Amino acid sequence: MHKVYTKIDSIAGNVITVAAEGIKNEDLAVLSTRDGESLASVIKLDGSHVSLQVFAGGRGVSTGDNVRFLGHPMEVSFSDNLLGRIFNGSGQPRDNGPELTENMIPIGGPSVNPAKRILATKMIRTGIPMIDVFNTLVESQKLPIFSVSGEPYNDLLARIAMQAEVDLIILGGMGLKYDDYLSFKETLEEGGAMSRTIFFVHTASDPTVECMLVPDISLAVAERFALEGKRVLVLLTDMTNFADSLKEIAITMDQVPSNRGYPGDLYSSLASRYEKAVDFEGAGSVTILAVTTMPGDDVTHPVPDNTGYITEGQYYLKNGRIEPFGSLSRLKQLVNKDSRDDHRALMDGMIKLYAAYKESLEKKSMGFQMSDWDRKLIDYGTMFERDLMDLSVNIPLEKALDKGWEILSACFTPEETGLRTELIMSHWPEKLDRS
């Protein structure tokens, strides 16, 4: 059955072509080269020409190397033995533990029937006001951190992971710097979370194809744990590297690029991964928190742009802060109606004023005379940035809301806030003239 083919017809980039019969699309094969063995998967069939992408890359592959088809698609072992372990993108151990071969499950499986999904309802508290108050994170959400390179995005990711009340953390690293990988490990170990964590890590020096497999393998495992009732948090960093690996393969396959070299199906490829975030009725959930670095701080770059259209909001990390503009949690309205009666109104009202502050700031920088109103706004903006936006602030939601009122009342008269009188009556900190 597992016939060995000894003649490779062509090698281009990470893609090889062999003449073979009876091969199925997406099947897995083992390629033996002088450097050892690598997995490869079928990505195209044309008559008897079978194209495969080689996980370890095409470098060093010779036309005389052996290809043995396994007769099944890519799989990963699934069991509790995965916990605390570290693997690479094709599921091979990168720690010193044993290789796992029991209970193999396919990766990149079918999507959940929308009719079986349930509405997200549980807030994930992070202690970060810019998240909890303004863009609440919700269990089963898919949400990336849009970051300029050099920002502490991985620290933020690790901090949220540690603070979130979840059963299991799966870290999918793509093109991860080795140092970052180590500091993730350290943070999780210090927090005592290592035993409920699984790593699938592709580092910057590993082969490209393995980078491409990381989301699928991480999410396949996450999905199974969720079906068993676990609340799983999947961290994917950095999805821009993932997209770049898709681009590389597409170019090797002579696909017509659509935008800055990225393939036309970039949207669908990203979506099929992100859409794995789900809350299963009667079982657990998968929450995806990802990092998307923005080349050149450009949100309109194809990767952040397509991502924004797929995910349920994004946290925009800039100058060490989560920016109120550009940041969004689309699921917040599902949870902030029951948190506190002033949550929604305060959230919108404070941002509207912050937008006005930015305008005044611009006026100021142009050297214009500051009106009374401008001065009030500038005070407001300064306090807002210091007491709520700064990432070192770590307070629960309720405290943060109170803080918001405090700032408003320190800077404005009630009617200047644009908030409804009713709400002001019940939350304005000073004694109001209620006549």
Added chain:
Amino acid sequence: MAMSKGRVVGINGNMVSVEVDGDVTLNEVAYILLGETRVKSEVIRIRGDIVSMQAFEMTGGIGVGDAVEFTGEMLSVELGPGLLGQVYDGLQNPLPELAEKCGFFLERGVYIQALPRTKWDFTPSVKKGDVVRPAAMIGEVPEGIFNHKIMVPFSLRSGSYTVEKIVKKGKYFNDDEIAVLTDSDGNSHSLTMNFTWPVKKAIDLYEERLKPVDPMITKVRLIDTFLPVAKGGTYCIPGPFGAGKTVLQQITSRHAEVDIVIIAACGERAGEVVETLKEFPELIDPRTGKTLMERTIIICNTSSMPVAAREASVYTGVTLAEYYRQMGLDVLLLADSTSRWAQAMREMSGRLEEIPGEESFPAYLESVIANFYERAGLVRLYDGSVGSVTIGGTVSPAGGNFEEPVTQATLKVVGAFHGLSRERSDARKYPAIDPLDSWSKYQGVIDLKMTDYARKILFRGDEVSQMMKVVGEEGTSLEDYIIYLKAEMLDAVYLQQNSFDPVDGAVGVDRQKYVFTKIFVILGSEYSVETKEAARHLFNQIRQKLVDWNGCEWKGKQFAMMEKDLEELLQKRLVSIDSEVEKYIER
């Protein structure tokens, strides 16, 4: 005719090449056989004896040599009673039934009858010997809130048919024979309540198309007052991600004053459909007293579902809309997002190695988009009644830049443009429709002269605000500053609307007229203020009162009280009213 057969010779993504033995038709449906599993596909190119098909499902596990069976039929939907309240995938598979059968995940190759086998209470409206033609009514059944007309199948060749047999009033399954017709050649045709229609073909069995005039009320102030959509018209909502396209369509699907709403969730998030799915069966439609689900059909092909079926889903949606229009109903089709549909075309075009146009979209993109929106329209049917299909599509332009092929092609054909702006959504000014850039060719609920007056103030206010960025507040005259404040106020209390507020979320026409008139007067009034500071203070007060007023139940006690309060404030400071404005309010 025996159906053709073939064998797979190549696979590239979801494109499968097949060597075929016999005749094939373009856009015919074929199945790839994988043991028990049958993978549905559509023929999209024929070259000699090699046909290219797009598979509607994943192609993993398919191999060269696998058998293919052609059906001779175009991709079609099933029409008949029982469509309302359904949740379908892009190929009209009912998703709840699929879930019952397969559980959490969508399994490949499982297809389920679109219409449940149910008994319907049929009342005939023709008798033996009557002469009918396709689309003529032969009876009706009650379907929820409507009388569902049972019609002569649209697919019968045009001409007259004589009723040979018609069943008596009674309960019948939808696939029972209810009538037999004879054509002019003496052939007889057996009819059931169901029949099929190919989705890519417009249903055009009507007397004539009419010009859309009556507004389709959405209860969104900014739309109904300033950027109206007509019943039978078309409109588009382009906008960058997160600007509020989906929320706008969601609230429209709830509040729109039409008979039926069809939601085509095309390549977007599954979670958003779930919101509708869970909420609609609980929400009561004030117009009918029944749940919203009873007037809704959801076509759901979300982003992680196979791409080719995504392309089919908008056609499935519009075909169902046209079907109900044939019954003299007003139907609204909301497609979110048409860009995903265009991308599906692009993916396929790329695999076919067609010469790419701008941004790699196929050269025929524009005509395909135009043809789709052309399927909207107000029509007078053969029996004299009138029905409409209104289409509203969102567009998701790359980088939020409207200068891209899909937005531009859409703008050429639609009757209204609701462009969302990142600036407004960042500032939480919802709905984030840019009031200055957007346009509509339709007539709204308020006198155009009045809205033009308000629009002028918006433009002037914007100019002043731009100018102030250059010369500062100090370089701006008090007069200009007041115009700026008026524009800001109009924006804050009328254009912006809190979709999640139980009262403000949906504002009926009466209230819009009433409140707009009030604001119109304020816009045209001069108030006694000496300084900019004082002006700002006054308009802050007015704004506060109007914001509170917006939150009061229409015509409730609170509403009247607040209004009195506001009037007092205004009267105290009023100097004069613009004569032009006075002219309108007297009328």
